[in-house]
Amino acid sequence: MAGFKSTERYIASRDLEVAVNASVTLQRPLLVKGEPGTGKTVLAHEIAEALGYPLIEWHVKSTTKAQQGLYEYDAVSRLRDGQLGDERVHDIANYIVRGKLWEAFEADHPTVVLIDEVDKADIEFPNDLLLELDRMQFFVYETRKTIVAKHRPVVIITSNNEKELPDAFLRRCFFHYIRFPDRETMEKIVQAHYPDIKKDLAREAMNVFFQVREVPGLKKKPATSELLDWLKLLMVEDLPVEALRTNEKQLVIPPLHGALLKNEQDVHLFERLAFLARRG
Amino acid sequence: MFAHLIQGLRGAGLPTSITEWLALMAGMKAGIAEYSIEDFYYLSRATLVKDERHLDKFDRVFAQCFKGLEPPEGMKPEELPEEWLLKLAEKLLTPEEMKKIEALGGFDAIMKRLKELLEEQKERHQGGSKWIGTAGTSPFGAYGYNPEGVRIGQDKSRNRSAVKVWDKREFKDLDDTVELGTRGMKLALRRLRRFARQGAATELDLPNTIKSTANNAGMLDLKLVPERHNTVKVLLFLDIGGSMDDYVKLTEELFSAARSEFKHLEYYYFHNCPYERVWKNNRRRHEEVIPTWQVLRTYGPDYKLIFVGDGAMSPYEITMPGGSVEHWNEESGTVWMERLTGHYRRSAWLNPTPKQGWGHTRSIALLNDLMEGRMFPLTVNGIDDMTRELSR
Numbered sequence: 044m045a046g047f048k049s050t051e052r053y054i055a056s057r058d059l060e061v062a063v064n065a066s067v068t069l070q071r072p073l074l075v076k077g078e079p080g081t082g083k084t085v086l087a088h089e090i091a092e093a094l095g096y097p098l099i100e101w102h103v104k105s106t107t108k109a110q111q112g113l114y115e116y117d118a119v120s121r122l123r124d125g126q127l128g129d130e131r132v133h134d135i136a137n138y139i140v141r142g143k144l145w146e147a148f149e150a151d152h153p154t155v156v157l158i159d160e161v162d163k164a165d166i167e168f169p170n171d172l173l174l175e176l177d178r179m180q181f182f183v184y185e186t187r188k189t190i191v192a193k194h195r196p197v198v199i200i201t202s203n204n205e206k207e208l209p210d211a212f213l214r215r216c217f218f219h220y221i222r223f224p225d226r227e228t229m230e231k232i233v234q235a236h237y238p239d240i241k242k243d244l245a246r247e248a249m250n251v252f253f254q255v256r257e258v259p260g261l262k263k264k265p266a267t268s269e270l271l272d273w274l275k276l277l278m279v280e281d282l283p284v285e286a287l288r289t290n291e292k293q294l295v296i297p298p299l300h301g302a303l304l305k306n307e308q309d310v311h312l313f314e315r316l317a318f319l320a321r322r323g
Numbered sequence: 324m325f326a327h328l329i330q331g332l333r334g335a336g337l338p339t340s341i342t343e344w345l346a347l348m349a350g351m352k353a354g355i356a357e358y359s360i361e362d363f364y365y366l367s368r369a370t371l372v373k374d375e376r377h378l379d380k381f382d383r384v385f386a387q388c389f390k391g392l393e394p395p396e397g398m399k400p401e402e403l404p405e406e407w408l409l410k411l412a413e414k415l416l417t418p419e420e421m422k423k424i425e426a427l428g429g430f431d432a433i434m435k436r437l438k439e440l441l442e443e444q445k446e447r448h449q450g451g452s453k454w455i456g457t458a459g460t461s462p463f464g465a466y467g468y469n470p471e472g473v474r475i476g477q478d479k480s481r482n483r484s485a486v487k488v489w490d491k492r493e494f495k496d497l498d499d500t501v502e503l504g505t506r507g508m509k510l511a512l513r514r515l516r517r518f519a520r521q522g523a524a525t526e527l528d529l530p531n532t533i534k535s536t537a538n539n540a541g542m543l544d545l546k547l548v549p550e551r552h553n554t555v556k557v558l559l560f561l562d563i564g565g566s567m568d569d570y571v572k573l574t575e576e577l578f579s580a581a582r583s584e585f586k587h588l589e590y591y592y593f594h595n596c597p598y599e600r601v602w603k604n605n606r607r608r609h610e611e612v613i614p615t616w617q618v619l620r621t622y623g624p625d626y627k628l629i630f631v632g633d634g635a636m637s638p639y640e641i642t643m644p645g646g647s648v649e650h651w652n653e654e655s656g657t658v659w660m661e662r663l664t665g666h667y668r669r670s671a672w673l674n675p676t677p678k679q680g681w682g683h684t685r686s687i688a689l690l691n692d693l694m695e696g697r698m699f700p701l702t703v704n705g706i707d708d709m710t711r712e713l714s715r
Contacts, residue, residue: 061355061362062369068353069346076375118529122536122543213373214342220375 046093053082053089054224054231062219063090072176072198074161074213077221080266083201086221087157090199094155099196101143102159109171112142112158113181113190135185144175148192155197162205169212177215224267226253236271240278247287248274251297255304258316265303273302331384332371339371346370360389376703555714556587558622558667560601562632563592589622595636596656596690597663598647615659619666627713628663628670630694631701634687635676641689660693670694671709675701 047063049055055063066073067090075083091098101112117138124132131137147154161169175181179192200216202208224232226249233245252273256264265273276299277287286298296310296317297303304310332339347370350356356363364385372381531546538544591601591613600612639646641656664670672690674681678700681687691698697712699705 057361058365058368061365065350065355065366065369068355069349071346073369074373118532119527119545122532126541126543208373210338210373214340216373217346217369218373219369220378 047090048093050089050093050235052235053085054228054235055086055089056222056224056228059086059219059221062217066199066217067094067197069217070195070197072158072200072216074200074202074208074216074218075221076202076204076218078223078264078266079203080268081221081223082267083221084157084159087155087159087199087201090197091155094153094197096153096155096197097150098155098157099143099147100157100159103161103164103168105163105165107164107168109164109168109175110142112144112172113175114142114145114183115140116185139183139185144181145190147196148179148190150196151193153194153196155199158198158200160203161200162202162208166206166209169208173211173215229267229270232267233270233274237274237278240274241284243284244277244287245274247284248277251287252303255297255313258313261304261309261312262306263304263309265305269303269305273297273299276302325388328367328385328388329371331388332381335380335384337372337377337380337384343371343373556622556626557589558618558626558628559588559590560597560628560630560632560663561590561592562630562634563594587626589626591618593632594647594649595632596640596647597630597659598650598652598656599654599659615663619662624666624668626667628667629709629713630670630672632672632674633676634672634674634690634698635684636686638685638689641686641693657689657693660690664694669713670697671713672698673701673705673709674698678705 047055047060047067049060062073063086065071075086077083087100088098116135117140121132121135121138141149143156147156176198179195180189182189229249229252230245233240233249237245248270252265252270255261280299282298296313300310300313304313329339329344347367350366350370351363356366367385368378368381372378526548528546528548531548532544535544535546536542591603593601597615599615601615601618602612604611636648637646640648641660644653644655645651646655672694674687676687681691681698687698697709699709699712
């Protein structure tokens, strides 16, 4: 089986590679946590690409129920059809709407299923999926049929840590915590995304970026995705490198800071600090 | 195989189960870790740890279990720059010893002695050339010095060996028994969310719809039930001033975390122990006081009452009328505490001081009795326990 490795576009650390390969080999879900913007969702795309499987994405919202991933019974249309005397009404299967997991289970080839931001949903959501993810099968009550996965899909689950996940759920998963990349890795990531970026621009931008991250009290520290967006902007605007150049002590507001600081309080804090730095 | 690892982990309080252990074994059998200790570390971490708060504990246990598995990859002592050794010498050797050595032949001899020490340490302790004396195993200890934190490190990129990976303990900040940032608070406070069926009608109530459709002679009559809503109401009583000054920062963290969490959140300040009056604005605490009776009348028993305070005071401030240090209180703190905890169905006290010390302070023990044991430490674990208690 083809293993998962860092690709040209996605730099994965060794521990991430081991975790992914373990979950693929043992066919258990992989739970990925980490700071927002460290590439949790992108990981699933990369795994799908590396393994050559199609990706089925299930984005979880606060209103999402576990059942929706399996199937939904559209009772209202059936009632309406019943009143209108539609022929379809006699077969309940006509009103079963398939969910993402059903889709993955029924597929003729193995798939990668991404359950994105599982913590957004109700606390019961992961519990309701225990059996389904463990045995990769579920029972359709309405048609009295059991849907069994033809091929166990590779399941990637991401969480932003907004809720704690139940132990029983965790026990069935592999776990990986994506750490914020160090400078060396970050350089590789930038190189992977923008191979033709000017060396000095990348270096100066990185200086500014890590300086911004170190500012105490930021509500949302900029992460990898913010850096990449910002670099793109810098390249599009074609700013001279001098505009970024700072010395160690002095803090200046970086150009196009809107891509790095996503919160007006953070911008404000930064302005105040920069002002103090200039005065002192 | 490696049974002492799982035992160590469970002993350290990690909720590692047999299922996970078997998964690790299956992973080993499938050859994921192959023959690399580093991969084995990564694999066992991915299998056995399910929460970043436990990563640090895992690293520690792993290091303990597999100490000495990896050959040392440090610099040889003779490669150490002389300045480091000189610095070490200053730190490690007493003036008398320095004199003795000087008599023996000056700094060359000091260096020789140090090299011997380092050599000796390397034989006894893995990676000893990176850290000197982080534990009692350091041979330096025998000479009565405390060289903790003296780093004779090498270039960062050189110590990528596996032992260093867990020895770095990069997840220290995520351990939940020590640190309590706003994020950790939020996490724990979310437990307080209880989902009650109140609010706007959005969900189809199938049984009711069928029933009313039948009643309606077959004409479709949709019935809806309310969508779940977060209806937790919280009343915060924050101790401010005096002995709490040390904890104001922690309290503020809790406060800011709590604020974004609940729709119904009311907060009041008190000093040391709640009496007949509380206030909302600490700067104007003497002008704008609110009678506690008014609070009791305004907020119904369905509010969850949380006190935050260190509870450190003279026992008289709780038990005696007139015991308050700020004013003459007609009724004792005990009476008010009983009134408050009696009025609200669910209440708890969060204490920012370490739990181990509670028994030694009489006023804390008194308050804990008044709270019927519902006093919790202000850590993520403590908040977890508290929220579980409150949402029961």
